Amino acid sequence: MARAPRPHRPETAAVRYTVGVHNAASHLLAVTLHIEQPQARQRLALPVWIPGSYLVREFSQHLQGLRATQNGQPVRLRQLDKHRWQADCEPGVPLEVRHEVYAFDASVRTAFLDSTRGFFNGTSTCLRVIGQEDRPHELVIERGQAPEGWQVATGLRATEVDEAGFGRYLAADYDELVDCPVEMGRFWSGSFNAHGIEHRFVVSGAGAWLDGERLLEDTRRICETQIAFWHGDGPAPFERYVFMLHASGDGYGGLEHRNSTALICQRSDLPRRLPAGDKPAALKATDGYTTLLGLISHEYFHTWNVKRLRPQEFARYDYDQENYTELLWFFEGFTSYYDDLFLRRAGLIDDATYLQLLTKNLNQVLQTPGRHLQSAAQASFDAWVKYYRVGENTPNATVSYYTKGSLIALCLDLTLRGEGHGSLDDVMRALWQRCQGGPMREADVRRALKRVGRRDFDTELDAWVHGTQDLPAEKLLQAMGVKSTHEAAPLAQHLGLRVSEGASGVTIKAVLRGGAGEAAGLAAGDEWLGIELPAPRRSEPAEAWRIHKLDEVAWLRGERPRLTALVSRDRRLLRCPLEWPPQGKALRLAVGDANRLSPWLKGGD
Incomplete structure (x- = not known):
């Protein structure tokens, strides 16, 4: 423009x-x-x-x-x-x-x-x-x-x-x-108007196939929904806004600013123009494009939640050193709760898709042993030394203040709605008014919850934010009309491992605390080359197989309860006896009662 x-x-x-x-x-x-x-x-x-x-x-x-x-x-x-x-x-x-x-x-x-x-x-x-x-x-x-x-x-x-x-x-x-x-x-450049405010969107790294009009329209709907969430028909606290998106071969991320955001996505995630003759059904969003819209929603929500409402410790940035706060579970976590929820409220995804996204976040936390060691408040304070320094022990020692914070927001929202006293939406707007869109403390969150919920929420916040026990998310979701089931966990999670697979085979990236992989003596960095299996019958020889993918371990094992993993560690070949564990479970959410879900997912009371 x-x-x-x-x-x-x-x-x-x-x-x-x-x-x-x-x-x-x-x-x-x-x-x-x-x-x-x-x-x-x-x-x-x-x-x-x-x-x-x-x-x-x-x-x-x-x-x-x-x-x-x-x-x-x-x-x-x-x-x-x-x-x-x-x-x-x-x-x-x-x-x-x-x-x-x-x-x-x-x-x-x-x-x-x-x-x-x-x-x-x-x-x-x-x-x-x-x-x-x-x-x-x-x-x-x-x-x-x-x-x-x-x-x-x-x-x-x-x-x-x-x-x-x-x-x-x-x-x-x-x-x-x-x-x-x-x-x-x-770069490609386009613009739209949301609640009277001009928004510019620029995209670098894309080809002529980019469907810019769809990107603008979908983003406009997100912006309109969020401005109305915070201000109704009132004015937003900025006069202009700029989205700067760079499309790359392999990248993802974003960083919020007071009236702009810088974003990165994979080119394959961008919407593409339909070839002549294609039917409108082809417009269904890909998973990658939905992820991009969630990123846009996340960074835009930060325009209020962290750029204006912000920790008291960030009232004036100290650019010379770390600025510590225990509130990232609120500013990043609650933003992570609302980012996908606003895709639903803007009509960009349906109920089933939203619950699929929520399922992913729930399982991510439940499959992190560190959730029992580190609280969300501790994770916030330790961000400077732990969150951005991911290592092989990260899942065993930490929990993400993004994902756990989003589930804390979910539990508070569903608790308020279940008790019939408003919602987390009301709490966020009450905080905006109480703190005048400026610095705030955890005490302000507690007061806003008490005002909206007509009782104090100290017990919940002490347990969910400052404690390490699991959250009652599944129970609260069921009460809201969500159907929950448990299915077989992915094989890596079943074995207590996180792995990468490539042309050279399986490499172990992390060994989860208390899992079968840890009991077998596997370690991060091991190349899992093959397996040895006991003879199916006394008259037959033992078996040994080369593997290139983790799934091969399961079908080669059959029903045998134990095997030996053959790994390379520091160029030494090791044999690690592995007892096959009981089947692990993963949570799955689906629409149960759409009428009960509607006020929550569509933003009503």
């Missing part, structure tokens, strides 16, 4: 960044920082993390060629630690600081640049001018050496830009500047 140039000069900004393509082949962005009135010993710092992704990522590792000048003369820059510098400059005289950023991380968290596209977050690109964070900040996006035909998309307010979007943008402060990522390239 083209933007017309503005005839007037933008408001004066105390701090100005100019970012341009320096060398796409070398993946280098050029950055110039202009400080109108620096201090005598002006300090600069690059954030070590990006809000929404709770891991210290050391963005300064990609900064290079840092130098400073005043009136064209060099100024000494002294590095203080891994991410801070001090300029020994003359106070009050404009200071310019230049550097390059190596941009070759295709995730939504940092910066990327090649000949096909560019993307950057301010946290990995723009040095913070310490002491001037609350003053206006300007971003000038230059073409530099950008290829012909590139455009720009960002949530920042344009003040003087050309038709492609290159030019000047203004932020009220540093927080706003770094909360508005920038997409550059030859």
